[in-house]
Amino acid sequence: MNTAKKATSGNRGDRVRSDCWVELTRKKAPPPLIRLESKVSSMYGDSIKGEIEKMLSFFKQAALTVNLTDLGALPFVISARMESALRKLDPGLESRYLPDPHGSLAKSGRDRQRRSRLYLPGDQPKFFLNAALHQPDGIILDLEDSVSPERKADARILVRNALLAVDFKGAERMVRINQLPMGLEDLEEVVPVFPNLILIPKVETPGQVREVEEKILAIQKSENRDFGKEPYLMPIIESARGVMNCFQIAQASRRIVALAIGLEDYTADLGTRRTKEGRESLFARQMLVNAARAAGIQAIDTVFSDVADMEGLRQSVLEAKGLGFDGKGCIHPRQIAVINEAFLPDEEEISRARKIVLAYEEARDRGLGVVSIGSKMIDPPVVKRALRVIQLAENAGRLKPNWREENV
Numbered sequence: 001m002n003t004a005k006k007a008t009s010g011n012r013g014d015r016v017r018s019d020c021w022v023e024l025t026r027k028k029a030p031p032p033l034i035r036l037e038s039k040v041s042s043m044y045g046d047s048i049k050g051e052i053e054k055m056l057s058f059f060k061q062a063a064l065t066v067n068l069t070d071l072g073a074l075p076f077v078i079s080a081r082m083e084s085a086l087r088k089l090d091p092g093l094e095s096r097y098l099p100d101p102h103g104s105l106a107k108s109g110r111d112r113q114r115r116s117r118l119y120l121p122g123d124q125p126k127f128f129l130n131a132a133l134h135q136p137d138g139i140i141l142d143l144e145d146s147v148s149p150e151r152k153a154d155a156r157i158l159v160r161n162a163l164l165a166v167d168f169k170g171a172e173r174m175v176r177i178n179q180l181p182m183g184l185e186d187l188e189e190v191v192p193v194f195p196n197l198i199l200i201p202k203v204e205t206p207g208q209v210r211e212v213e214e215k216i217l218a219i220q221k222s223e224n225r226d227f228g229k230e231p232y233l234m235p236i237i238e239s240a241r242g243v244m245n246c247f248q249i250a251q252a253s254r255r256i257v258a259l260a261i262g263l264e265d266y267t268a269d270l271g272t273r274r275t276k277e278g279r280e281s282l283f284a285r286q287m288l289v290n291a292a293r294a295a296g297i298q299a300i301d302t303v304f305s306d307v308a309d310m311e312g313l314r315q316s317v318l319e320a321k322g323l324g325f326d327g328k329g330c331i332h333p334r335q336i337a338v339i340n341e342a343f344l345p346d347e348e349e350i351s352r353a354r355k356i357v358l359a360y361e362e363a364r365d366r367g368l369g370v371v372s373i374g375s376k377m378i379d380p381p382v383v384k385r386a387l388r389v390i391q392l393a394e395n396a397g398r399l400k401p402n403w404r405e406e407n408v
Contacts, residue, residue, distance in 0.1 A: 007088035009154050010081040011123070012069050018126040020073035022066070022081045024089055030062035038070035051075055055082045058097050061090070075099065076165035077125045080158040087153070098193070099165040108172050108196035108230060110257045113137050113395070114298055114327040115343040116336045117174060121146035122155040128162050131171070134333040135340070138172035143186050144179065144201050152178065160189040172196045174234075180208055184215050191219045195231045197257070202265065203235035204242040206252035213253045232257040234300065238265035243284045250295035258298035260329070261288045264305075276312065278319075289324040303329035310338055317342035344396050345389045353389035354403065356382060 005026050012021035027033065034049050041048075052066055066082075073081070076099040083097050117138035120127045123146075131139050141159040143152065163173055175190050176199040177183035183200065190198075200212055212233065233255040237246050243266070250259050263281050267274040274280065285301070292299035301320040304313045317328055317339050328339050345353070355373055360383045363371045371378040393399035400406070 004089050007085040009084035009088070010073075012071065016071045016126075018072045018074065018077065018129060019124075020071055020078055020081050021069040022078075022085045023068075024085045025065040025067075026089070027063050027065050032056050032062055033065045035065070035067045036070065037068070040070070040072075048078065051078055052082060055079060055086070055097055059083075059086050059090075059093055059095070061086060064089075073125070074129075074165070076161040077158065080161040081154070084154040084157050087157075096160075096189075096192075099161050101164045102167045105164075105173075105194050106170070106196075107228065108232065110229075110232065111298075112172065113392070114172065114258060114300060116327060116330050116339040117172075117300070118330045118333060118336060119146065119176075119303070122159045122175075123147050123151045125158060125162065128166050131333070132167065132169035134336045135169075136171050136330060136333075136336045137327065137340070138174050138197070139168050140174040140176050140199060140329075142176045143183075144176050152182070156186050156189045160193055163190060163193045163195055174199060176201060176236075177212075180211060183212070187212070187215050187219060191216055191231065192223050197230075197232045197234055199234045199236055199260065201236045201262070202238045202242070203249055204239055205245060206248045209233065209235055209249060209252035209256065213255060216255075229255070231255070234258045234260055236260045236262050237284070237288055238262040239269040240266070240284075242266075243287050246288050247291035247294055250291045250297055256295070256297055258300050258326070259288050259292045259295075260300040261285060261302050263302040276316075285320075285323055285325075293324065298326040299324060301325040301328040303331050304335065305331065307332040307335060310334070313338050314342050344398065345393055349389055350393045350399060353386040353393070354399075356386035357390055358404065360386075 006024065008023045010021040011019045034052055036045055036048055038045060038048065048070060052068065056062060056064065079097055079099060087093050114137050116136045117140050118131060118136040119140045119142050120131055122141050122143045141162060143155055143159060147155045159175060173195050174197040175195045177186040179202045200209060203209060216231065233253055234257065235249050237243055237259060246259060250256060261284060263274055266284055267280055270280065272280045289299045304316045306312055313335055320328055321343055327343065330336055330339060356378055359373050359378060360371045371383065390399065394401060
């Protein structure tokens with residue numbers, strides 16, 4: 001296989017932080033020549049050079065000149081940038097240089113709370129490190145729209161390393177892959193490091209979901225490790241064709257836990273303009289919610305693009321909640337608190353849920369097959385929804401664990 005003489009990876013510039021720039025050049029013979037530019041070289045220069053030397057030894061690449069400009073990069077970023085550049089020099093490299101995991105990688109669940117999910121550009125490590133401080137339900141390391149075409153290969157290695165090395169606390173660890181077929185290459189890097197959920201963009205047919213699932217299964221088989229039921233899948237519906245097929249898409253795989261809608265691409269596909277009122281997308285959003293509910297999964301609304309309009313965001317979340325959505329995308333950390341709060345049940349919802357659950361439990365304890373409040377019959381789906389409201393209220397501290405002992 002042909003090899004290059006020079007390769008680069010990473011970011012540099014006055015506004016770059018938590019990253020580095022790597023330039024590799026082939027030389028006639030070993031040993032490697034390492035040139036490091038860093039503001040912290042007096043303290044960490046030997047450690048950075050040691051990391052570089054370990055990588056060169058791991059990949060058996062000794063006849064190289066390495067120029068590295070450090071801008072506050074952590075080891076997992078340095079190793080990702082080095083590996084990206086090495087793979088450009090020699091596309092035949094097969095091994096992966098993986099950082100040590102930060103600890104036990106938390107599992108997720110089909111029905112876990114997904115009110116807010118924060119998008120982070122997959123090629124910008126400065127956004128990774130403190131993302132969990134804002135307490136989103138999920139963090140999306142994005143390989144699609146936020147990454148330029150020439151940086152896709154670099155980003156997938158950086159995201160792979162971040163999944164192992166960054167502690168995202170209780171947030172669900174998500175990756176949005178690229179539109180197929182490129183997204184299948186993303187899976188090869190990220191699936192072996194245990195993401196909780198994969199977002200599949202621009203899905204229009206069930207076959208696209210099955211293609212992703214088959215690729216995941218093949219990777220898991222080749223790794224010969226127990227992955228459990230994860231990663232889960234969240235197809236994103238972004239076109240008129242996708243909307244019309246969304247129920248079939250929702251049923252395409254048992255890994256699917258939610259459907260999401262992306263309205264920027266959807267309205268462009270319709271040939272119209274997205275408005276705050278959203279009349280142009282109401283049909284699509286209702287279709288998606290109904291498809292998700294019919295398939296027994298969650299429905300996730302689109303992002304709210306005006307990051308300065310907090311009241312507009314709150315109203316958008318309340319509208320989405322009223323339509324039946326369970327969560328919403330975030331493009332800025334300041335949106336998270338508003339979304340999380342607005343998706344919680346209010347006092348009226350909690351009070352009604354308490355009455356339904358108590359009536360259900362009383363009927364169950366008495367061996368009755370029918371649940372009613374006064375003269376109104378309560379169907380099983382109503383009970384299920386009430387139990388969900390109770391769970392959300394307890395998790396948020398709006399309902400005490402001993403609420404059954406209080407007067408309704």
